[in-house]
Amino acid sequence: MLNISNNNITNFDLTRFKSGKEIFTKEYHKRFKRFLLVFSIIILIILFLPWTQNISSKGNVTTLRPNQRPQTLQSQIPGRIEQWYVQEGDFVKEGDTILRISEVKSEYFDNQLARRTQDQLNIKTQSIDAYRNKVVALESQIKALQNERVLKLEQAKNKLTQAHLKVKSDSIDLEAVKTKQDIAKIQLDRVINLQKEGLKAVKDVEEKRAKFQEANAKLISQENKYLTSQNNVINAKLAISTLNATYQDKLSKARSSLFTAKSATLDTEVQVSKLETSVANYTKRNSLLFITAPQDGFINKAIKSGIGETFKEGEQLVGIMPANYELAVEMYVRPIDLPLVHIGEDVRVQFDGWPAIVFSGWPNVSYGTYGAKVVAIENFISDNGMYRVLLAPDKDSVDWPTAIRVGSGAKTIALLDNVPIWFELWRQLNSFPPNFYQPQVSKKVEKSKLKKLK
Template identity: 70%
Template structure:
């Protein structure tokens, strides 16, 4: 019956004639299994026809929408030494609250009255500037007076020159008259000598004419001398005019030189005042930098420099602060091949670390523990990890995100794409084809935003 031997009994005996054989061989053992198998394949076929939403999954972290709302580190703008802490880790601070106080470590800033002394220097230099301005005004007045004086001196000298020229004319006329008188006297003398030789004139007459001739010649010589002297007066007057011009030009040059020197020194004093005012502003600002204050309302996360008396360098990190008011967002990274499938305004689903969720990426309606989000930023340049950065903010039309979520916690996002049958999705996954490229209604991509 077991068909173990080569001599089979069933070839010689009809087992179906026996009651036990009829009971055993007439039973269909696989009938239920076939039915179950048929139902299974029907269910599988129905499932294969069900719609499936294509998706892009990525991991990221919780961040904030605005850069100013993210955790930030406070640095010291100047080197110094920690003197006193006013807060501890976990404290809530308001904008402007003092966090710690530092002291100077550079010797040029040790003077506690440095600001007051610099202010006194500015006052003194400002007085010096005013003094030089007054000196410039005085030199300008002196220059104006010299110009007026030169005009008067030149007028006086020119009048003397005119008088000298008129006198030359007068003397020249007198000289010509004297020459005529001398010629007449000479003629009369010669005529008298001739008449005396003829006996018509006495010797006395000759002597008188000779005496008159001598007088006229003497007067002629005197007038010649006077004429030459008058001509010298003209030359002297002309020389006086030249001398006045040269003298006053020299005075003008000296006065202008003094004026320019005073202006130059005054300008240098103004430059020094400006430098001192800049130094005073820097000292005042530096003294305010000795107190590290909170730039906004927030919580002290961690003190990066501990203890009192510890020195720090310029720009060294001191304390980490988390803003109290912020708008949450999810920072996720997608592959370059998936980037064309994402668009601004497109909705995604987000799962946060620590929040249990049952996720069916293709059936978002039956997923539990995920929250709605909307893409607000798509990075235009690839990140250092070889992926593109995408920011998604909470979807206002969906369930609010949990209040207990902290910035920096992990998150997983699911970007929902086109609806396709399950069999098509399996076929795509087996062949490693990318999801269907599509443009959702009302969504925009980065390239269109750039063109707009």
């Protein structure tokens, strides 16, 4: 160092200057101590302030009911696009035609297929009437044969009875003739003996012999009659048996024809039923050539575009967003947080695109969040490894913005138990889950159930 000046810089006193006096003589530590004391008291008070434990999650805006969510329209049959009646962004009412398609299968090319099938159905229906008339005629024929058989059997039985009576009569006559023949034989023997003794003439013997021969002839004739009457009994029995067999054969043939007619009737009814199904299918298929709107909504996107493009059944053709819907939010919670979520609990929702000032532990101080209620909790884990929870607007809170669209993002804060801030800090430092508790709503429900059981 150059010794240019005689002044000594090592023992230089700055307090002799006015600025040095202001800096080195003033005490700053008293104010700082007061600041630290006040700050510590404020921090201590803040640590004992209430803090609402919560579960933060991300979700999407959806609809409360499944039939209000965006959907795609498919065709139940394969076809070819012929004409579009709408364009993307158009509003359509329920039943409005969106596009027209045509058939691509050769068996449905005939435009009059349903009418021609209906003509076949009418003819088959007339065939059923004819078969039914034939069944009625055969049933009448069977009844006539049965009545005729009854009369014929009664007639044959009467003849059999007459034959039995004739046999009985002939048997009595035969016994009478035998008795006469025996008497004639006795008289002949007596006359012969008397003639030998000379008491009777030869003429008397010849007369008795003639009477005896006459009695023998009558006996033979009566035996012949008796055998003939017995034969008539056998013939009457045979006639009854033949009559039964004959009418049984006629009735069997008539019943066979009846069953054939009934079978043909049933077979024709089956064909008629198939034709009715075909007519209904063809008529329904013709109506499927026009894709219509299932409900009021807006056309989102034409998935299949152009004219002449073919597609298979079940392929997506156009997307539609229902016009009337109730907004909801779906959020996903971790499995560890699922027991803390209950139906009916309060949730705060922050929508993407809406400015918000959020204090997660102080929902009443937050700005730009909207109230919601848990309405459904999924019982099976989703593909992302978390459980899906559906939220609906809280009717007692501020209405959700009307400009929200389905599919936009949202952040959710599920409100849980109220704890001091120091406890929440301690919990966060130790990575403990929020407090497990049962909400008051579920406790009231359980109490009401117990009262009903009592």
